[in-house]
Amino acid sequence: MPSVARNVHDVRAVWTSEEGSMAKETAETRWAKIIQGTVDDIGETAAAEDVDNQKRVESIAIQIALKEIKENIKQNKALTPLQDDGKPDIQEWNKQLAAIGGCSWINCPWLFGECYMYRRIQRILNSSKHWKNYDVFKRQKDSTFVKSRAAVAELASRYVQVVADTTLAQTESKEEAKKVLFIEMTEIALWGNATDLSLLANLTLEDLQKLQGSEAIQKSQRNIVDNDTDDVWGYLQRTAGQTSRQIDIVLDNAGFELFTDVLYAAYLLDSGISTSVRLHAKEFPWFVSDVTASDVDSLFEHLDSGECFPDREYLDQLVPRLRKLFQSGAITITSDPFWTTPFSFHEMPSKAPALFKELQNSYMVIFKGDLNYRKLTRDGLWPHITTYEEALGPLGKQSGVKILALRTNKSDVCVGVSNQSKVDRLNEEAPGGAWIRNGKYAVVSFNEGQ
Numbered sequence: 001m002p003s004v005a006r007n008v009h010d011v012r013a014v015w016t017s018e019e020g021s022m023a024k025e026t027a028e029t030r031w032a033k034i035i036q037g038t039v040d041d042i043g044e045t046a047a048a049e050d051v052d053n054q055k056r057v058e059s060i061a062i063q064i065a066l067k068e069i070k071e072n073i074k075q076n077k078a079l080t081p082l083q084d085d086g087k088p089d090i091q092e093w094n095k096q097l098a099a100i101g102g103c104s105w106i107n108c109p110w111l112f113g114e115c116y117m118y119r120r121i122q123r124i125l126n127s128s129k130h131w132k133n134y135d136v137f138k139r140q141k142d143s144t145f146v147k148s149r150a151a152v153a154e155l156a157s158r159y160v161q162v163v164a165d166t167t168l169a170q171t172e173s174k175e176e177a178k179k180v181l182f183i184e185m186t187e188i189a190l191w192g193n194a195t196d197l198s199l200l201a202n203l204t205l206e207d208l209q210k211l212q213g214s215e216a217i218q219k220s221q222r223n224i225v226d227n228d229t230d231d232v233w234g235y236l237q238r239t240a241g242q243t244s245r246q247i248d249i250v251l252d253n254a255g256f257e258l259f260t261d262v263l264y265a266a267y268l269l270d271s272g273i274s275t276s277v278r279l280h281a282k283e284f285p286w287f288v289s290d291v292t293a294s295d296v297d298s299l300f301e302h303l304d305s306g307e308c309f310p311d312r313e314y315l316d317q318l319v320p321r322l323r324k325l326f327q328s329g330a331i332t333i334t335s336d337p338f339w340t341t342p343f344s345f346h347e348m349p350s351k352a353p354a355l356f357k358e359l360q361n362s363y364m365v366i367f368k369g370d371l372n373y374r375k376l377t378r379d380g381l382w383p384h385i386t387t388y389e390e391a392l393g394p395l396g397k398q399s400g401v402k403i404l405a406l407r408t409n410k411s412d413v414c415v416g417v418s419n420q421s422k423v424d425r426l427n428e429e430a431p432g433g434a435w436i437r438n439g440k441y442a443v444v445s446f447n448e449g450q
């Protein structure tokens with residue numbers, strides 16, 4: 001296939017000034033609301049009776065500083081260098097801001113501007129005395145998890161009944177059934193949503209086999225505009241003999257999605273696909289709902305709670321099992337400062353060489369969600385038929401990194417669509433770029449880095 005863009009730098013990154021873009025819409029309508037959410041959250045926490053008086057007093061200054069960011073966004077003020085908060089990354093941020101040149105909230109590279117906003121919030125907290133480790137988004141993250149209680153219970157029951165069925169791991173002759181299960185579990189991790197998926201419900205192994213290639217599978221995959229599931233499965237089958245098969249999952253959101261990711265990790269281990277799983281979280285609160293290490297603790301607190309889950313038939317089987325995977329070190333959690341920089345992953349080999357090397361040694365790296373995908377593809381306005389490999393730049397061809405992106409489309413970038421007539425059909429079906437933005441379409445994109 002001819003190369004669509006010869007040089008990755010030929011492709012512009014999307015700016016928040018781009019007419020008709022998701023970037024512009026987000027910067028103009030969402031950002032100020034997100035900041036107001038943090039102001040309200042601090043206010044609510046500070047108002048609690050048991051809060052230390054000094055902490056309460058300090059909350060007022062924090063709220064004023066946060067409101068100032070909000071006003072700056074609304075007035076489209078220039079992005080200014082971050083003030084020192086004692087952390088080593090500040091210099092890099094300011095260097096990059098200087099390299100971009102004069103830019104403002106509604107006229108800046110979307111990826112930089114959005115990351116910068118979260119770092120600005122964190123700078124205020126880092127500079128405080130009583131709020132350093134405070135998570136301004138925890139309240140929101142917890143409440144979305146609680147709202148998805150029914151889906152959690154449903155998925156727990158399916159996992160215990162179907163996936164954890166020991167016959168599955170032990171039966172060599174059930175290859176097709178295993179593949180169907182892989183597709184199903186991958187789709188749950190992709191959509192972060194159990195309620196749309198019916199395949200796992202009350203199925204026996206025989207039923208799973210019958211489903212291979214069936215209408216149900218095809219229907220569930222219809223909206224995956226670049227679907228490399230078969231290639232991933234092929235890779236996993238071909239390499240199953242390797243002794244060390246550590247899979248890295250670069251997480252996106254907390255709450256129900258994190259629950260599906262932990263289940264996916266458990267499935268990868270239970271099925272023998274992987275020998276260990278490493279979950280990558282963020283070092284500080286990021287993009288509202290992204291996972292920090294303490295969100296994993298929160299997840300288990302919620303799963304243990306009889307108040308949250310009064311019906312415990314399946315959870316009491318599942319939760320100790322999951323906990324054991326963490327305790328034995330089969331699943332570990334890590335974070336790297338690179339994940340909370342504004343750099344696209346094209347910059348990883350130069351800006352985070354140690355991390356890059358670790359990922360090269362990984363059996364497979366799974367990047368979850370929209371922001372990771374934007375970073376993988378430099379948030380570039382690629383023609384949609386650009387290959388995933390090409391858009392990955394230095395992480396693509398000959399990178400040695402096996403990269404699987406599981407992403408529902410929620411921004412301006414999408415590559416890997418097989419041909420122009422498919423793009424035309426998508427544009428007709430979901431006009432105005434809706435298929436790249438509305439979260440109803442997705443990609444399961446895989447590259448072996450060869």
Ligand SMILES: [Mg+2]
Nearest residue numbers: 252253287290
């Ligand atoms: Mg996120």
